[in-house]
Amino acid sequence: MGKYIIQRVLQAIPLVFIITMLVFVLMKIAGDPLAYLAQDPRVRPLDRLVLRAKYGLDDPMVMQFIYWVFGDEGVERPVDVDNDGETDFTTVGVRRGIIRGDFGESIRFRKPVTEVIGQFLPNTLLLGTTAFVVTIILSLVIGVFAALRQYTLADNIITAGTFITYSMPVFLLALILVQIFAIQFRRWGLPSLPVSGMYDPRGNQSIDELVRHMILPVASLALINIAGWSRYIRATMLEVINSDYIRTARSKGISERRVVFLHALKNASLPLVTLIGLNLPFILSGAVITETIFSWPGMGYMYINALDQFDASLVVAFVLMIAVAVVFFQLLTDVVYAWLDPRIRYD
Amino acid sequence: MAVMEQQSHTAGPVTRLGARPKGESLWIDAWKRLRRNRLAVLGAVIILINLLVAVFAPALAPKDYKTQVLADNNAAPEWVISLFPNMKAKGTEGGFVTVNNSYLLGADSLGRDLLSRIIYGARVSLAVAFVGPVVSIIIGLIVGVVAGFFGGRVDNILMRLVDIMYAFPTFLLVVLLMAFFRTSFGGVQQPGTLAYTLGELDASMGGMLFIFLGIGMTSWMQMARLSRGQVLSVREKEYIEAARSIGTPTRAIMVQHVLPNILGPLIVAETLTIPTYISYEAFLSFIGLGVNPPTPSWGGMISEGARSIATYPNQALFPALALFFVMFAFNFLGDGLRDALDPRMRGVD
Numbered sequence: 024m025g026k027y028i029i030q031r032v033l034q035a036i037p038l039v040f041i042i043t044m045l046v047f048v049l050m051k052i053a054g055d056p057l058a059y060l061a062q063d064p065r066v067r068p069l070d071r072l073v074l075r076a077k078y079g080l081d082d083p084m085v086m087q088f089i090y091w092v093f094g095d096e097g098v099e100r101p102v103d104v105d106n107d108g109e110t111d112f113t114t115v116g117v118r119r120g121i122i123r124g125d126f127g128e129s130i131r132f133r134k135p136v137t138e139v140i141g142q143f144l145p146n147t148l149l150l151g152t153t154a155f156v157v158t159i160i161l162s163l164v165i166g167v168f169a170a171l172r173q174y175t176l177a178d179n180i181i182t183a184g185t186f187i188t189y190s191m192p193v194f195l196l197a198l199i200l201v202q203i204f205a206i207q208f209r210r211w212g213l214p215s216l217p218v219s220g221m222y223d224p225r226g227n228q229s230i231d232e233l234v235r236h237m238i239l240p241v242a243s244l245a246l247i248n249i250a251g252w253s254r255y256i257r258a259t260m261l262e263v264i265n266s267d268y269i270r271t272a273r274s275k276g277i278s279e280r281r282v283v284f285l286h287a288l289k290n291a292s293l294p295l296v297t298l299i300g301l302n303l304p305f306i307l308s309g310a311v312i313t314e315t316i317f318s319w320p321g322m323g324y325m326y327i328n329a330l331d332q333f334d335a336s337l338v339v340a341f342v343l344m345i346a347v348a349v350v351f352f353q354l355l356t357d358v359v360y361a362w363l364d365p366r367i368r369y370d
Numbered sequence: 371m372a373v374m375e376q377q378s379h380t381a382g383p384v385t386r387l388g389a390r391p392k393g394e395s396l397w398i399d400a401w402k403r404l405r406r407n408r409l410a411v412l413g414a415v416i417i418l419i420n421l422l423v424a425v426f427a428p429a430l431a432p433k434d435y436k437t438q439v440l441a442d443n444n445a446a447p448e449w450v451i452s453l454f455p456n457m458k459a460k461g462t463e464g465g466f467v468t469v470n471n472s473y474l475l476g477a478d479s480l481g482r483d484l485l486s487r488i489i490y491g492a493r494v495s496l497a498v499a500f501v502g503p504v505v506s507i508i509i510g511l512i513v514g515v516v517a518g519f520f521g522g523r524v525d526n527i528l529m530r531l532v533d534i535m536y537a538f539p540t541f542l543l544v545v546l547l548m549a550f551f552r553t554s555f556g557g558v559q560q561p562g563t564l565a566y567t568l569g570e571l572d573a574s575m576g577g578m579l580f581i582f583l584g585i586g587m588t589s590w591m592q593m594a595r596l597s598r599g600q601v602l603s604v605r606e607k608e609y610i611e612a613a614r615s616i617g618t619p620t621r622a623i624m625v626q627h628v629l630p631n632i633l634g635p636l637i638v639a640e641t642l643t644i645p646t647y648i649s650y651e652a653f654l655s656f657i658g659l660g661v662n663p664p665t666p667s668w669g670g671m672i673s674e675g676a677r678s679i680a681t682y683p684n685q686a687l688f689p690a691l692a693l694f695f696v697m698f699a700f701n702f703l704g705d706g707l708r709d710a711l712d713p714r715m716r717g718v719d
Contacts (some may be wrong), residue, residue, distance in 0.1 A: 038530070042537055053550060190698035192649050194656060194672050195690035198679060202687070206456055206680050308539050312653055316676065326542065327657055330549040342546065346537040 028358055035354050039347055043121075046343045047088050053335055055080075069104055076100045076114045094120030126340035131332045136340045139325070144307070146221060147314070147321030151306035153237060154244035159299065162249045166256025167291075170264060171283065181253070189250035197243040197316045204239060219318035240317040244310055255298065256291070263291045293364055300356025304348035308341075400634075403710040410706020416699035424492040431486035432474065436664040439481035442468060446476035450684045457682065466681070476684045478674060484685065487666035488692050494655075494667045495648050495696055497578060498585065502647035503640040505586025510593020511636070517594070518601030519624070529598070532591045540588045544650055547584040548659040555580070576665035585650050589643065596639055600632035607631075634711040641704035645697040652693055668693045 057074055060066045075081055079090055079100060090098065095116030104111040119125035126136035169181045188196065201218050209215035217236050222228045263269065264287050272286045273279075309323030318324070322341065329337040404410055423430060445468040451457045458465040470477070475484040517528040555569040572579040604610065605628070613623050652669030654660035661667045668689040675686025 038533060038537065041530075041534055045534065049546075049550075053553075186701065187698070190645060190694060190701045192652055192690065192693050192697065194652075194676065195687075195694050198672070198676060198683075198686050198690055201679055202683055206683075210456055305539060308542055311541065311545070312656065315657060327545070330545060330659075333553065338546065342538065342542060345539055345542065349537045349539070 024362065027361055031354055031357055035350050038350050042346045042350070043092065043343065044088065046339055046346070047091060049342075050335060050339045051084070051087075072104065073102055073114065076102045077116075079116065090116065090118065090120070092120050092122055094118050094123060094125065121340075121343070127336040129329070129334050129337045131329065131334045131337070136336050139337060140322075140340060140344070143309075143320060143322050143325045146319065147309040147323070148306065150237065150240055150244070150314070150319055150321055151309065154241045154248070154310075155302070155306055157241060157245040158248040158252060159295075161245065162252035162256055163295075165249065166253040167260055167283070167288065169253065170257045170260035173261060185250040185254055188246055189254075191247065191250075193243060193247050193310075193312050194316055196246055197239070197313065200239050200243055201316075221320060240310075240313050240319055243316075244313050252298070256295065259294050260287065260291045263287045293360070296360055296363060297356055300352050300359065304345060304352045307348050308345045400707075400710040404706050407706040407709060409702045410710075413699040413702030413706065416695055417703060420492050420496060420696055420699070423489055424496045427489050427493060431483075431489045432472075433483035433486045435482060435486040435490045435666050437482065439477070441481065442470055442473065442477050443479055443481040444468065444477060444678070444682050444685075445470040445473055445481070446682070446684060447471045447473055450476050454683050456680070457684075475688050476682070478671070478685050479678065479682075484671075484688055487671060488668070488689055491666040491668045491671060491689060491692065492696075494576075494578060494661055494665065495651060495693065498581060498647050498651040499644050499696070499700065501582045502585050502589070502650075503644060505582060506590045506593050506643070507636060507640055509586065509590035511597050513590065513594040514597030514599075515601055515624075515628075518598040518605070525598070528594070532594050535588075535591045538588075541650065541653065543588045544584045544654065545657070545659060547587060548580060548654055551580040551584065552659070573662065577660065577662035578665075581651055581654060581660060584654075585647055589647070592639065592643070593636060597632055597636055600635060601628060604628050604631050638704065638708040638711055641700065641707050644700040644704065648693070648697055648700070 057071060057078075057080070060071055060074070077100075079087055079095060079098070082090065082100075095118050098116040099113045100116070101110035101113050103109065118127070124137050128134065129136050129139045132139045165181060165185075169178045172178045204216045205218045206215070216239050217223070218239060221236050222232050264283075269282060269287055272282050277286075307322065309321040309326070311323035311327060313319070314321045314323040315327060326338070326341055328334075329341070446457060448459070448469060448471060451459050451467055451469065457467050459467050459469045461469075473483050473485070475488070477483055478487070513528050513532070517525040551568075551572075555565045555572065568579070610623060610627055613627050618626075651660060651667065652672070655667040655669030656673040658670075658673070660669055663670070671689040672686050672693070675682070675684075675689065679686050
């Protein structure tokens with residue numbers, strides 16, 4: 024087991040390195056980070072020269088990459104203001120490198136990128152985790168139920184329902200939910216649900232208010248995902264329930280409940296581990312569409328805004344964070360899977 | 371169903387040894403199976419209707435999709451008003467909606483006919499539905515077949531590339547690429563450069579070129595993995611060995627024996643991914659990175675309509691329904707194709 028973990032970690036390290044390099048190249052292709060200053064009449068050419076030196080934009084690419092990753096504290100760069108070949112003064116680098124969490128400053132928020140992410144991440148985690156948990160629980164219930172009643176009326180209704188929600192673009196579902204629970208409910212005098220933001224803008228910031236704001240986004244996220252997941256659970260459950268060891272267990276006279284929950288579900292949940300593990304990192308990235316529709320101040324919302332404003336350092340930090348999270352959770356999934364199912368380790 | 375199939379296989383005319391039996395090719399067989407799947411046929415019919423609507427959009431659209439009649443902004447016909455109780459016709463108490471029955475589904479906030487825009491919007495969705503898979507199959511097939519066929523170091527490098535691409539969430543990458551395309555190729559460019567040509571080409575296609583590129587460049591990895599696996603498994607099959615032993619040249623083996631045998635799963639996988647492509651386009655247009663206005667796209671229309679969902683729900687719901695039907699149809703067709711081309715997989719999902 025230890026050997027397997029080490030082997031997998033060793034495979035992941037170059038992957039993370041290459042991803043970091045790719046993101047860096049992407050950032051460089053995206054253009055000159057100081058280009059926006061060219062439009063500003065208040066910025067003298069001299070200032071741009073100093074800024075170029077400060078950010079090390081004239082360093083060789085390899086050095087720029089190394090500084091970006093590990094920081095350039097104490098690196099001195101000579102600035103030749105009047106272009107006479109003499110060094111007029113030197114700038115000293117202060118960046119600490121992404122490895123120590125320094126992604127630079129966000130242009131839009133005028134704050135360190137890590138602070139901006141720290142501001143949006145909790146909101147996304149709150150929404151994403153809740154939707155995730157709801158999805159898993161409900162799809163387990165629905166999937167197992169449908170598998171145990173294969174081809175009955177109930178199973179067929181569930182199948183039809185999942186097919187419909189599966190094809191539904193998330194905004195159609197969100198719009199329908201808004202139309203019913205926010206607009207029509209208010210007309211009918213029923214307690215209606217709020218449709219945007221996390222809290223009432225009038226200042227009521229209680230937990231109660233937060234929960235009410237979460238219902239619709241969580242419901243639309245969960246409903247979309249339950250469709251695919253419950254089908255998947257139904258399929259794995261069917262596969263297991265028709266296998267020999269289940270028949271053996273039944274023939275020994277074990278109660279049906281024990282057979283289903285102890286023998287079948289335990290084995291059927293193995294592939295579920297993969298599904299959960301591979302989907303966990305995407306909680307971080309936030310649900311771009313859902314967050315946009317419900318104006319939820321999360322990562323997806325931030326990402327779209329950052330792209331809109333050409334906030335390069337924020338976009339880069341975000342993409343890199345998600346990519347590394349994907350690699351990490353893949354690794355974790357593999358290890359957990361190998362721990363749960365010893366057969367994996369020996370192939 | 372399974373019993374019927376067995377019968378149809380055994381009850382055929384007995385062929386004499388040595389005589390060439392009248393074989394049914396995989397595709398004819400698959401077509402027969404597909405026709406029996408009612409939901410898949412329904413999906414195919416919906417797609418066909420959509421295709422016809424998209425092709426004959428100028429003839430079918432009752433009005434011009436970009437003519438703005440500001441007097442008729444947010445107008446709606448009577449049946450739509452009676453359908454949504456929160457829309458109140460002008461003249462009634464608290465009424466605010468202009469009644470105009472010449473707009474069959476209503477007009478948007480700029481006074482453009484919704485139905486005509488939905489009809490023209492089918493063009494964008496279907497274009498993405500057909501070009502997306504083509505781009506992704508071409509890139510994926512080349513990478514996968516090369517990796518699978520040559521093996522060794524080439525295989526290793528290409529598959530690590532796929533691993534890396536997989537680490538980026540597709541939708542975020544598409545959004546990033548779109549923003550990148552728009553900033554580096556859009557706007558004012560020097561005529562004669564590649565960026566200028568690409569920008570012009572994209573503008574002439576109403577912004578669709580970049581969508582194709584963005585979606586194609588981010589969704590070939592699954593194809594590459596699949597086709598590599600297929601090549602690996604097919605490469606060792608007896609019939610390949612047989613073909614090799616009678617001296618068939620390698621290229622002929624690849625084209626005549628390997629390719630037809632790996633194509634089935636690829637087509638199935640792509641058909642099942644089509645709804646994803648359609649939704650990517652809709653999402654992109656929804657967040658304003660999709661087609662250029664005034665080219666109508668369902669995602670863009672939903673985004674515009676969503677702003678006034680409380681007062682004019684028809685403006686967002688009708689395009690959303692159109693999108694839903696097309697995605698639904700492709701899902702069912704893909705499912706049917708999978709069952710038809712690979713009967714072993716029936717009932718797995």
